[in-house]
Amino acid sequence: MFAMKFYNLALSLKSFLRSHRPSLKMTYWKRCCNKVIRSVTGLTGQQRNAANACLPWLGPGDLLNFGVGQDSIPQKRNHTAVVRSNLFRIDNDVANCRFTSVAEKGQLDITSRTEKMYYSAVFCQRMKPYEKSFQQRRGYLNRRQSYFLDSSLTRCFHSSSKRYRKDRKHPKDRPEATESTEEATDIESDLDSDDVHDEDEDEEYDSELDDENLTDELYEEQVTLVTPEGGHKVIVVQPNVKWGAKKQHLTTGELMLAECVALVETLPYWKVVDTILMSTKTPDKKMIFGKGNFQTLTEKIKATKDVTAVFLSVEALTGRQQKEFEEAWGVPVFDRYTVVLQIFKDHARTKEARLQIALAEIPYLKMRISEEVANLDQQRGGMRTRGGGGETFRELRKRVLKQKETAIKKALVRLKKKRDLLRMGRTKKEIPVVSVVGYTNSGKTTLIKALTGEERIQPQDQLFATLDVTAHAGQLPSRMTALYVDTVGFLSQLPHHLIASFNATLEDVRLSDLIVHIRDVSHPDTLNQKHNVLEVLNNLQLPQHLLDNMIEANNKIDLLDGESSVPEANDDTVINISALQGTGLDRLRDVVEAKLFEATNTVKTTLRIPMAGQQLSQLYKNATVQGVQVTEDAEHLDVDVVMGKAAFAKFVHAFKGKVRQL
Numbered sequence: 001m002f003a004m005k006f007y008n009l010a011l012s013l014k015s016f017l018r019s020h021r022p023s024l025k026m027t028y029w030k031r032c033c034n035k036v037i038r039s040v041t042g043l044t045g046q047q048r049n050a051a052n053a054c055l056p057w058l059g060p061g062d063l064l065n066f067g068v069g070q071d072s073i074p075q076k077r078n079h080t081a082v083v084r085s086n087l088f089r090i091d092n093d094v095a096n097c098r099f100t101s102v103a104e105k106g107q108l109d110i111t112s113r114t115e116k117m118y119y120s121a122v123f124c125q126r127m128k129p130y131e132k133s134f135q136q137r138r139g140y141l142n143r144r145q146s147y148f149l150d151s152s153l154t155r156c157f158h159s160s161s162k163r164y165r166k167d168r169k170h171p172k173d174r175p176e177a178t179e180s181t182e183e184a185t186d187i188e189s190d191l192d193s194d195d196v197h198d199e200d201e202d203e204e205y206d207s208e209l210d211d212e213n214l215t216d217e218l219y220e221e222q223v224t225l226v227t228p229e230g231g232h233k234v235i236v237v238q239p240n241v242k243w244g245a246k247k248q249h250l251t252t253g254e255l256m257l258a259e260c261v262a263l264v265e266t267l268p269y270w271k272v273v274d275t276i277l278m279s280t281k282t283p284d285k286k287m288i289f290g291k292g293n294f295q296t297l298t299e300k301i302k303a304t305k306d307v308t309a310v311f312l313s314v315e316a317l318t319g320r321q322q323k324e325f326e327e328a329w330g331v332p333v334f335d336r337y338t339v340v341l342q343i344f345k346d347h348a349r350t351k352e353a354r355l356q357i358a359l360a361e362i363p364y365l366k367m368r369i370s371e372e373v374a375n376l377d378q379q380r381g382g383m384r385t386r387g388g389g390g391e392t393f394r395e396l397r398k399r400v401l402k403q404k405e406t407a408i409k410k411a412l413v414r415l416k417k418k419r420d421l422l423r424m425g426r427t428k429k430e431i432p433v434v435s436v437v438g439y440t441n442s443g444k445t446t447l448i449k450a451l452t453g454e455e456r457i458q459p460q461d462q463l464f465a466t467l468d469v470t471a472h473a474g475q476l477p478s479r480m481t482a483l484y485v486d487t488v489g490f491l492s493q494l495p496h497h498l499i500a501s502f503n504a505t506l507e508d509v510r511l512s513d514l515i516v517h518i519r520d521v522s523h524p525d526t527l528n529q530k531h532n533v534l535e536v537l538n539n540l541q542l543p544q545h546l547l548d549n550m551i552e553a554n555n556k557i558d559l560l561d562g563e564s565s566v567p568e569a570n571d572d573t574v575i576n577i578s579a580l581q582g583t584g585l586d587r588l589r590d591v592v593e594a595k596l597f598e599a600t601n602t603v604k605t606t607l608r609i610p611m612a613g614q615q616l617s618q619l620y621k622n623a624t625v626q627g628v629q630v631t632e633d634a635e636h637l638d639v640d641v642v643m644g645k646a647a648f649a650k651f652v653h654a655f656k657g658k659v660r661q662l
């Protein structure tokens, strides 16, 4: 009787807590859970990682199951009888976050004697611990483990947050009395309906994409570089290929090293304590350097005081490579991909940029997954070994990543639709679009600020200051308006998919009428930078006419000493400018306008029309009228106009004999 009362009380409490789930931002929620996981003593590193990996799917009231692999448990006397499942419930009381063990009598206490055990997997479930007997639960999990995991992890993007939100939205529609039955059928309906109602879910899910929380969930940080208190003190290692096919001809090891230093220093609280340029003939081999050089490198790193990390300047390390380097050097090792991704994360402001970054992480995570969880798979879950079957943890994580990828892409498509609408609006109004592209820190934002006079734009002496593609209106010499699009800068030696994930925003470049490639000609590595930008632009599959018409703006000429170092310019495609000081901008505007006219089939001309008649009103309707003068005979008007070629031809045809082009 007492137990029954207690049980009902617990249920109402639970339902109350659920319906009042704090509207936490995911990051805060994760931080709290992280705290909890750290506070559970006796967890192995692997187990902690696995628990962390599951955080996005956990909510108050959920159970965390540390499945124990029986076959991997050391066969010690008191370990053999271990019950294979340890359930932990996450408390709703986030402020005093802790996991409450709901382990039943006879189960091993996870906090005390589990150090030697290996945990194969962690997953959350929505199962009431006291509703069914332990045996039943276990049987249930065995039978449908894979499906169960499937449905519970699918919620990561579909129902987890949605369900909670639903609960919050309609607390009254869900009488507490029915909570228990509803809960009991919850899993069943999850299992049975997830597939059937996929489309419904998608629709519902779609409608939620604007939700800030969901963006947070999709953006949840996965490749995070934890900065220790007081910041990272980094040694930068640049492999230097001096001979062979891999040698970079347009740059030098020293210049590449300097760029790495700039990258590291872009991150707040990161400092470079030493730089090492190390020769290698085999940059593609597993250990990147030859044995002797590797040994020297290791000695140097170990001899440097207070080092907390090494930045090894290669595109991307495999998990195994990273592990081996870390073991040899005793500190975390980062590659270009991770460092740039971290900079992106620090600088991204808009939802779209954040989603794109989350998308950029996925291939990297996929690459790492096999190695990371191979061990967990080997140890296998206890339930699995007792006939549960189903997928391995690796497969599971892969699938979850795939689902996440799809969800992000969907979210991006929705954002792209909005972008398309804006673009259509611009096209309707016939506003020409000029994309400003270039290597990072070359002065794109400064140029746009100078051309548009927009005060809000803030250029910064920083790599990847701009991550959100924005458009700004500026006037051309003919007083026509053009939109200048500020874009994400390029960088050499970045994995393709990192740039590709910005494809949605680079779409604006693809669909623009003209590209201005801005170069920092004061930079010692300017040639290599140009080469890189052109290579990426070529890979973006831009229409040929855009590439042919591209204007090259040699920026920062004010920093060059002496006339002789100023690069050669021509009137048509290469223009020397200083965006900061305004030098050469009038010329640039003229060329931009001429090219835009060409690209958009526009004519700029003067027409003589009769003073009396509808011609002037027609011109105001169909063209940009720039000036009107009365002729000497006081019977005609000379009108300066800018208009589309088609509209021009139509106008001339309609008023044949009455208008004359001067």
Ligand SMILES: Nc1nc2c(ncn2[C@@H]2O[C@H](COP(=O)(O)OP(=O)(O)OP(=O)(O)O)[C@@H](O)[C@H]2O)c(=O)[nH]1
Pocket (backbone or CB within 6 Å): 438, 439, 440, 441, 442, 443, 444, 445, 446, 447, 458, 459, 460, 461, 462, 463, 464, 465, 466, 467, 488, 489, 490, 555, 556, 557, 558, 559, 577, 578, 579, 580, 581
């Ligand atoms: N001396 C000089 N400095 C310039 C010129 N143009 C830009 N800069 C400086 O270069 C730095 C980078 O300028 P940004 O306009 O932010 O460069 P960006 O290409 O937009 O850089 P990201 O957005 O980070 O890729 C800033 O400190 C600018 O003040 C120039 O013509 N002369």
Ligand SMILES: [Mg+2]
Pocket (backbone or CB within 6 Å): 444, 445, 446, 459, 465, 466, 486
């Ligand atoms: Mg910028």
